[in-house]
Amino acid sequence: xxxxxxxxxxxxxxxxxxxxxxxxxxxxxxxxxxxxxxxxxxxxxxxxxxxxxxxxxxxxxxxxxxxxxxxxxxxxxxxxxxxxxxxxxxxxxxxxxxxxxxxxxxxxxxxxxxxxxxxxxxxxxxxxxxxxxxxxxxxxxxxxxxxxxxxxxxxxxxxxxxxxxxxxxxxxxxxxxxxxxxxxxxxxxxxxxxxxxxxxxxxxxxxxxxxxxxxxxxxxxxxxxxxxxxxxxxxxxxxxxxxxxxxxxxxxxxxxxxxxxxxxxxxxxxxxxxxxxxxxxxxxxxxxxxxxxxxxxxxxxxxxxxxxxxxxxxxxxxxxxxxxxxxxxxxxxxxxxxxxxxxxxxxxxxxxxxxxxxxxxxxxxxxxxxxxxxxxxxxxxxxxxxxxxxxxxxxxxxxxxxxxxxxxxxxxxxxxxxxxxxxxxxxxxxxxxxxxxxxxxxxxxxxxxxxxxxxxxxxxxxxxxxxxxxxxxxxxxxxxxxxxxxxxxxxxxxxxxxxxxxxxxxxxxxxxxxxxxxxxxxxxxxxxxxxxxxxxxxxxxxxxxxxxxxxxxxxxxxxxxxxxxxxxxxxxxxxxxxxxxxxxxxxxxxxxxxxxxxxxxxxxxxxxxxxxxxxxxxxxxxxxxxx
Amino acid sequence: xxxxxxxxxxxxxxxxxxxxxxxxxxxxxxxxxxxxxxxxxxxxxxxxxxxxxxxxxxxxxxxxxxxxxxxx
Numbered sequence: 001x002x003x004x005x006x007x008x009x010x011x012x013x014x015x016x017x018x019x020x021x022x023x024x025x026x027x028x029x030x031x032x033x034x035x036x037x038x039x040x041x042x043x044x045x046x047x048x049x050x051x052x053x054x055x056x057x058x059x060x061x062x063x064x065x066x067x068x069x070x071x072x073x074x075x076x077x078x079x080x081x082x083x084x085x086x087x088x089x090x091x092x093x094x095x096x097x098x099x100x101x102x103x104x105x106x107x108x109x110x111x112x113x114x115x116x117x118x119x120x121x122x123x124x125x126x127x128x129x130x131x132x133x134x135x136x137x138x139x140x141x142x143x144x145x146x147x148x149x150x151x152x153x154x155x156x157x158x159x160x161x162x163x164x165x166x167x168x169x170x171x172x173x174x175x176x177x178x179x180x181x182x183x184x185x186x187x188x189x190x191x192x193x194x195x196x197x198x199x200x201x202x203x204x205x206x207x208x209x210x211x212x213x214x215x216x217x218x219x220x221x222x223x224x225x226x227x228x229x230x231x232x233x234x235x236x237x238x239x240x241x242x243x244x245x246x247x248x249x250x251x252x253x254x255x256x257x258x259x260x261x262x263x264x265x266x267x268x269x270x271x272x273x274x275x276x277x278x279x280x281x282x283x284x285x286x287x288x289x290x291x292x293x294x295x296x297x298x299x300x301x302x303x304x305x306x307x308x309x310x311x312x313x314x315x316x317x318x319x320x321x322x323x324x325x326x327x328x329x330x331x332x333x334x335x336x337x338x339x340x341x342x343x344x345x346x347x348x349x350x351x352x353x354x355x356x357x358x359x360x361x362x363x364x365x366x367x368x369x370x371x372x373x374x375x376x377x378x379x380x381x382x383x384x385x386x387x388x389x390x391x392x393x394x395x396x397x398x399x400x401x402x403x404x405x406x407x408x409x410x411x412x413x414x415x416x417x418x419x420x421x422x423x424x425x426x427x428x429x430x431x432x433x434x435x436x437x438x439x440x441x442x443x444x445x446x447x448x449x450x451x452x453x454x455x456x457x458x459x460x461x462x463x464x465x466x467x468x469x470x471x472x473x474x475x476x477x478x479x480x481x482x483x484x485x486x487x488x489x490x491x492x493x494x495x496x497x498x499x500x501x502x503x504x505x506x507x508x509x510x511x512x513x514x515x516x517x518x519x520x521x522x523x524x525x526x527x528x529x530x531x532x533x534x535x536x537x538x539x540x541x542x543x544x545x546x547x548x549x550x551x552x553x554x555x556x557x558x559x560x561x562x563x564x565x566x567x568x569x570x571x572x573x574x575x576x577x578x579x580x581x582x583x584x585x586x587x588x589x590x591x592x593x594x595x596x597x598x599x600x601x602x603x604x605x606x607x608x609x610x611x612x613x614x615x616x617x618x619x620x621x622x623x624x625x626x627x
Numbered sequence: 628x629x630x631x632x633x634x635x636x637x638x639x640x641x642x643x644x645x646x647x648x649x650x651x652x653x654x655x656x657x658x659x660x661x662x663x664x665x666x667x668x669x670x671x672x673x674x675x676x677x678x679x680x681x682x683x684x685x686x687x688x689x690x691x692x693x694x695x696x697x698x699x
Contacts, residue, residue: 004637050693050694053693054693057690057691057693059644059690059691059692062640062641062644062692063638063640099637099638102638103637103638106639106662106663109663110663110664110665224659225659233643233646236640236643237643284640285638285639285640288638288639288640288643289638289639289640289662292639292661292662292663293639293663295663296663296664
């Protein structure tokens with residue numbers, strides 16, 4: 001509670017106490033009025049002042065004005081009929097309780113959410129003459145060695161030069177399994193060092209480090225407003241004046257009609273009372289505060305789960321996602337090639353791999369590397385001589401004195417060696433040893449663990465069509481798609497081709513359906529920005545992706561895509577609930593008020609109660625853990 | 628040019644009114660107020676001095692909502 005809220009709480013308590021006390025005082029007439037005026041002014045003086053200033057500045061229709069007119073009117077009616085003053089005071093009292101609650105709830109969620117996003121490191125440690133000195137991370141130059149102790153945040157991106165430890169990346173990725181790190185590995189700012197002391201050579205300035213970029217993104221996220229928010233502010237602009245004029249009409253027309261047309265008593269008091277009830281209901285607060293609060297909570301909850309959304313408009317668009325288009329490599333597959341099998345081998349599999357790895361040991365091609373990795377033992381380069389690389393075909397080399405040829409079908413044809421084709425998809429590496437066919441090795445990009453489940457999860461989250469785009473060969477693409485259960489595949493596409501395909505899909509989809517493109521942020525910036533929603537994965541450290549995408553997934557787990565969509569759906573469901581609930585209750589109470597079935601008590605409960613419920617409902621958007 | 632300013636305001640509807648007031652100020656191309664983060668981002672027209680324009684924005688905001696503040 002801040003100072004303002006404490007003061008207000010005291011005023012509420014004092015006014016409530018005085019109001020109850022007055023009920024027991026045996027006074028009558030003018031004295032009674034003056035006594036009741038005390039709690040009324042205690043609770044409402046600021047509202048009256050604000051209303052006065054509003055009139056002066058020609059800003060009539062705000063809630064202070066409404067409350068002022070309604071309660072002053074009710075007081076006047078009470079004086080005229082020597083009736084119940086409690087009503088006017090109670091209306092003001094409940095209005096203030098509502099305002100207080102709103103300010104408390106909003107302040108609390110503001111703090112909660114900023115705590116969730118609190119990844120800003122306050123200092124960096126630099127070792128000087130054997131002692132550690134804390135400095136502002138902004139002042140650390142690139143290339144400086146910083147020391148991070150257990151329990152501290154890594155302030156700046158860099159490379160570990162000494163020590164090993166496990167890192168807690170949950171603030172960045174929402175992933176709770178710690179990540180191991182050791183000398184020579186890159187580390188990202190914002191992670192918490194858990195076990196050992198690390199010395200890190202910084203590779204970036206603080207302002208360019210991951211943590212600064214993320215904070216920048218989160219802080220500027222909410223400046224883009226959603227359609228629902230725009231709708232509400234427009235609605236509020238029309239709603240309040242409309243209700244005020246209706247109240248005026250309600251106060252004047254029926255009595256006049258009764259007097260002059262029907263010839264019965266006008267019943268001014270009754271109709272004015274109904275009109276005042278109208279005014280109390282007319283505050284648009286519940287809507288106006290709960291909608292942005294829902295979005296804010298939704299974005300906050302999402303970022304806690306490792307999903308950064310750049311604005312509430314994107315959250316809104318994402319909730320309507322029906323088409324999800326994937327880029328294959330790096331999104332559904334790991335983008336790392338791996339030996340998948342060895343077939344038709346005439347010699348031991350182990351031996352074949354050893355020869356292949358040795359022959360390719362001089363090359364740094366991803367395929368050579370995957371062969372070396374599959375062999376898994378250190379390579380003695382001295383065993384390899386006479387390496388001859390035939391571009392586009394493969395390598396011929398002498399290993400342990402035997403002639404080894406490693407390459408594609410073209411190489412086998414060139415050497416006139418009978419080879420066997422493979423029915424598996426992937427890159428096929430044929431081997432020949434001393435001019436005899438030795439078998440082939442199948443190398444393929446590995447599908448990410450959980451990719452299949454992720455596609456299924458998307459379907460259950462309400463996505464109607466999944467599409468995969470790739471530059472890879474048709475056979476590989478079809479196999480991956482079949483394995484993952486993807487509906488449509490377009491293969492052998494150049495980057496421009498991907499943009500074109502996305503444009504075709506955009507034309508094909510229905511009016512209320514949105515298309516999301518998921519990429520790893522490398523080479524697909526144009527597609528990311530062309531789609532309705534661009535989702536970049538595994539964006540830790542990739543600046544281009546953070547720039548181009550609308551939604552950034554902090555790690556490369558494909559399950560996060562459906563999670564992001566579920567979060568957005570939940571948030572929007574809450575937004576619509578609040579819109580319907582708040583408007584519905586208000587319209588209902590307006591009707592009851594006009595018919596004389598609702599008194600001011602009910603009206604103020606409708607106003608404050610709806611607001612409290614809508615705010616509590618909005619805060620629900622923050623809880624995304626189980627989605 | 629676009630700049631972001633911290634603001635202080637109590638109610639969401641008032642924030643909307645501040646946004647309207649800021650948008651209508653001369654020299655402001657577009658403005659947006661975020662009640663939840665208590666921030667106002669203002670896009671200025673070409674060749675306008677943000678400082679003087681913001682003084683006017685602040686004055687206009689005060690007119691529609693007495694109990695607000697824009698930290699320039």
